[in-house]
Amino acid sequence: MLVDRNSELIRQAEETVAAYRDIVNQDKYRLHFHLMPPVGLLNDPNGFIQWKGKYHLFYQWNPFKTGHGAKFWGHYSSSNLVDWQEEKIALAPSEWFDKNGCYSGSAVDDGGVLKLLYTGNVKDGAGNRETYQCLAESLNGIDFHKKGVVLRLPEGYTAHFRDPKVWEHDGKWFMVIGAQSEKLEGRAVLFTSNNLEEWTLIGDVAGTNKNGLENFGYMWECPDLFSLGDKDILLVSPQGLKCEGMQFQNVYNTGYFIGKLDYKTGTLDHGDFTELDRGFEFYAPQTTIDTKGRRLVIGWMGVPEQEEDKHPTIAHHWIHAMTLPRELVLKNGHIYQQPIKELQELRKNEVLIEGIKIETEELQISQLEGSTYELQMHVTELETSLLEISLKDSVRLTYNRKDQVFTLERISLSTGKPEVRQCQLSKLNKLQVFVDTSAIEIFINDGQEVFTARIFPEVENKKISLKAADGHVKCSLQKWDLIK
Missing domain, CATH: 2.115.10.20 (Glycosyl hydrolase domain; family 43)
Known part of the structure; x- marks a missing residue:
């Protein structure tokens, strides 16, 4: 046959x-x-x-x-x-x-x-x-x-x-x-x-x-x-x-x-x-x-x-x-x-916090925590040498204003040590971050630069923290859970 x-x-x-x-x-x-x-x-x-x-x-x-x-x-x-x-x-x-x-x-x-x-x-x-x-x-x-x-x-x-x-x-x-x-x-x-x-x-x-x-x-x-x-x-x-x-x-x-x-x-x-x-x-x-x-x-x-x-x-x-x-x-x-705009259909449970001042002491905002979400930051004033955002103790986003460098840092799957990807960035006005269980996509200044990565945090970890090395950052933060 x-x-x-x-x-x-x-x-x-x-x-x-x-x-x-x-x-x-x-x-x-x-x-x-x-x-x-x-x-x-x-x-x-x-x-x-x-x-x-x-x-x-x-x-x-x-x-x-x-x-x-x-x-x-x-x-x-x-x-x-x-x-x-x-x-x-x-x-x-x-x-x-x-x-x-x-x-x-x-x-x-x-x-x-x-x-x-x-x-x-x-x-x-x-x-x-x-x-x-x-x-x-x-x-x-x-x-x-x-x-x-x-x-x-x-x-x-x-x-x-x-x-x-x-x-x-x-x-x-x-x-x-x-x-x-x-x-x-x-x-x-x-x-x-x-x-x-x-x-x-x-x-x-x-x-x-x-x-x-x-x-x-x-x-x-x-x-x-x-x-x-x-x-x-x-x-x-x-x-x-x-x-x-x-x-x-x-x-x-x-x-x-x-x-x-x-x-x-x-x-x-x-x-x-x-x-x-x-x-x-x-x-x-x-x-x-x-x-x-x-x-x-x-x-x-x-x-x-x-x-x-x-x-x-x-x-x-x-x-x-x-x-x-x-x-x-x-x-x-x-x-x-x-x-694409169609992704807005996934948004649920909006959180909007305006007039935030990020300073040297680590700032944690429980309303911004989540497992799968979209986070937007609109920067109105950046008077610090280094802005740092930590997500799920697995990913660190930093902007070095002096050197004009944006950095994505994660834990290496092979060595267990931090590894980075970077780009030159003359100013930081907006961040739009999509966080999934094992993926992150970061759009900077309406997509002027983009970083994509797989991440593998502890699933239960929903932590988010923000910090300015010195001085301060003023911004608004907006977050939606993304649910299908």
Whole structure:
């Protein structure tokens, strides 16, 4: 009897979800308002799109273990970006062209048909990598049929050639792919097509040793090209960047270039690279535009090969999560990230305290304590060398006014000692902090800078304290419990 390999893999994945559902849900670190895998490992967001009035978010998923391997595409959908429904598995690594993983990709609406472009990962018996860009489609947004390979590896690049992001421009389809040149230099590569099935190479958008970028990584992953206002933005995750002061502190990093894309030559005339998120866990973000005209982004709250084996959730057979959806806005040559307004639907039990004066003695306000909440601080007067906010005895946020440095400090999962991520910040006007059971997202000055991190405090600890090293800070504080 012939066995349908695709159906068999999906059946095995569904059985694994069912087998571990109870132990996964018993984990005290399961998140309340962030997307997580039902079991196993989640990484890159894929196929983020609003299609026929509903938002769809697919994701890289290994249901069988909390390590990387032959990836599936898991699938969530939502009508409001807040309440998400788990859908059927969209893609399984079942065919000759994707048997070692349905790697990352994107989704487009082609005349009412939802189409997925993704990378098929293949390794031969000797471990040599092959890569194929593949197409799948759906009429109902739930059941997907694989059409097969639409692009093979072109000359000049290694088999590290993946993560197609597709969009339409002036009646044509365009696709940018993350790549490595044969000289082992990171690249973002542009293609065009009339039908999503036959693709023509245009050229390198940007990359190492191009347009003034010296030694800028050996591989560029998960590129995304889009417009904000009259500018073109290349969002990308280069691998192989060296730490430079406060920059590029993670094993792999994510950021953006601002410029103008020449669609004929494929070249982006761009400025400097800016990190999109300054925290510990942020990688491989993907954007979409919705019917409200917003450019939305969701990132993976994780980083490859960065202490993944140290996460305590592994004991409950799951690991990693997605960031909250954010809106991207370009202001004065800088991308601001703002939490989407729909998140306000989660707010309950508002607490507003105005005219607070924070001084050298630690200030604790019981009304601000909580497990899963949003906290906003509006600063009216900052006359101290150092403002310090401590959350759950697990996270410390500080602003050094003299050095103009904002710091996120947490306890390292590997050493048990404090570790930090930082950025330069000329002034502090506003903090907006989302705290979940094992995650924190910090938006500074309406998203001028953002820090994302996983945290693993004692769940019962709801403590919050504020302190000024000397002098004082005057502010108002507003807090909501976030409840689904």
